[in-house]
Amino acid sequence: VQLVESGGGSVQAGGSLRLSCAASGYSSSGRCMGWFRQAPGKEREGVALIAMIRGTAYAESVKGRFTISRDDAYDTLYLQMNSLKPEDTGMYYCAAGPAKSCYSGSWRDGNGMDYWGQGTQVTVSS
Secondary structure, three states: OEEEEEOOEEEEOOOOEEEEEEEEOOOOOOOEEEEEEEOOOOOOEEEEEEOOOOOEEEOHHHOOOEEEEEEOOOOEEEEEEOOOOHHHOEEEEEEEEOHHHHHOOOHHHOOOOOEEOOOEEEEEEO
């Protein structure tokens, strides 16, 4: 099983980026998929989550700015990030877990996910 992120980069505040995560070695259909991030010196935190039936959840800090989506036909997960802020800077990770992980009240800690990508760096300058 492999999750490979792409689309990170450096942008100015107010800019946009679209992250992608390609899954191989298994089917993402039916799984809970999500994006997490870790800033230097900080704990990893959940950013957005998407369930099999397209239910989504977002961290309060990104609501209205980020949109998570998935294409199960191509086993790909996306994160559209608009109106980026310097505090969005960090390494962004794609993760997959069993369907039930999408219904956990503590999803943001990422403990319900069992597959992780290597991450893609996002840097937002002011």
